[in-house]
Amino acid sequence: MELRHLRYFVAVAEELHFTRAAKRLHIEQPPLSQQIQALEAELGAALFQRSKRRVALTEAGQRFLVRARDILAETAQAADEARRVARGELGELRIGFSSSLPFTSLLPRVLHDYRQACPHVTLTLREMFTVDQLEALRTGALDIGLVRFRGTEPTADLILREIRQDPLLLVVNATDPLASRRDVALAELKERGFIVYPRGTGTSLTQLVRQLCLAAGFEPLVAQEAREVMAQIGFVAAGLGVAILPAPFECVRLEGVRYVPIRDSGAHLSLGVAVRREHGSALIDGFLHHLLTVD
Numbered sequence: 001m002e003l004r005h006l007r008y009f010v011a012v013a014e015e016l017h018f019t020r021a022a023k024r025l026h027i028e029q030p031p032l033s034q035q036i037q038a039l040e041a042e043l044g045a046a047l048f049q050r051s052k053r054r055v056a057l058t059e060a061g062q063r064f065l066v067r068a069r070d071i072l073a074e075t076a077q078a079a080d081e082a083r084r085v086a087r088g089e090l091g092e093l094r095i096g097f098s099s100s101l102p103f104t105s106l107l108p109r110v111l112h113d114y115r116q117a118c119p120h121v122t123l124t125l126r127e128m129f130t131v132d133q134l135e136a137l138r139t140g141a142l143d144i145g146l147v148r149f150r151g152t153e154p155t156a157d158l159i160l161r162e163i164r165q166d167p168l169l170l171v172v173n174a175t176d177p178l179a180s181r182r183d184v185a186l187a188e189l190k191e192r193g194f195i196v197y198p199r200g201t202g203t204s205l206t207q208l209v210r211q212l213c214l215a216a217g218f219e220p221l222v223a224q225e226a227r228e229v230m231a232q233i234g235f236v237a238a239g240l241g242v243a244i245l246p247a248p249f250e251c252v253r254l255e256g257v258r259y260v261p262i263r264d265s266g267a268h269l270s271l272g273v274a275v276r277r278e279h280g281s282a283l284i285d286g287f288l289h290h291l292l293t294v295d
Contacts, residue, residue, distance in 0.1 A: 005039045008036060009039060011025050012032070012048065013047075013057055013065045013068075016054070016055045016056065036048065043060075045058075045064075046058050046060065047064055085283070086282055087286075088121075088282035088283045088284075089118055091122070092121070092122040092124060093121060093124070093143050093283055094124045094142050095125050096144070096145045097126070098128075098129070098130060098133075098146060099228075100245075100246050101146055111123065114287060114290045117290065118286065128145075128202075129202035129203045130148050130149055130204050131203075133145035133147050134147065134274060137158055137274055137276055140276075144274070144275055144287060146271070146272075146273055147273075148270070149269075150204045150207065159276075159277050160272050160273075161272055161274075163273060163292070165270050166248060166268060166270075166271060167261060167262070168244050168247070168269060169245060169246070169247050169249070169250060170184050170242060170260040170261075171242060171259055172242050172257070172260060173242075173258075174256045174258050175239075175256075176242075176258075179260065181260055182260075183261040183262065184261070184262055185262075186212055186213055186216040186264045187216040189216075189220075192221070192223075193221050193223025193224070193242070194209070194221060194242060194244070195223060195225070195226060195235045196226075196232075197225065197226070197227060199225075205246070212264055212266060212267060215264070215266075223240060223241035230252070232245070233257055237255065244262070247259075273291060273292075
């Protein structure tokens with residue numbers, strides 16, 4: 001049984017006239033009659049009562065009409081959904097993002113604009129460290145990663161494109177003499193204790209800070225570890241040490257904390273978007289277009 005047989009049957013059932021149904025279907029009447037007879041033979045049931053005066057549905061035909069309409073409607077819906085998926089208008093996108101993204105205007109603006117343009121795409125968002133995002137992209141657990149990176153991450157199987165660079169800021173207690181400075185050199189922090197992410201958390205920031213400190217002539221002294229940025233800033237307010245964070249976190253205005261620019265060369269962290277190199281997805285391409293063209 002083919003879909004065209006169902007369309008032929010529905011046309012005849014609705015017109016109850018073979019000639020009018022043939023005209024509606026843009027075919028000749030004899031082939032239409034032959035197709036309906038072939039359908040009845042395949043089903044082993046008469047669908048129409050025929051006479052010279054009228055054509056009427058049998059009881060089997062009435063029941064078959066309900067199901068035939070349902071099948072044709074579902075087929076049309078499936079075809080429409082397939083076309084919308086191919087255009088990037090329907091489906092699900094799994095997006096990872098670094099913890100600093102919600103503190104920028106970029107992520108809220110991109111998500112808002114994309115939702116307006118593609119309201120039928122489901123967005124599943126996951127806050128993740130960069131290393132975890134890259135691994136999830138490789139395994140297919142993520143479609144898009146919004147990552148922090150230093151430019152040295154392995155990307156042979158991924159495309160990693162820089163969106164912008166955010167300067168690093170020294171987060172210091174308000175009572176610290178450095179709190180009133182216009183900027184600071186990392187060499188001045190040689191004797192300070194640093195509040196950092198725990199080892200193995202997968203953030204690029206810890207490695208970058210260590211590299212910058214080594215370039216300034218010292219190994220950073222770890223005074224406290226904290227997995228969450230808010231905890232790091234809170235520990236600075238408590239006087240447990242200093243922290244170095246990307247500039248978007250400056251909007252966290254905790255009493256007793258100040259943010260001071262770092263003037264060392266290379267004291268910035270890139271924000272980028274990562275996808276699988278051969279993703280072949282119109283959904284991903286559509287989101288990337290919105291992301292990379294946002295004002």
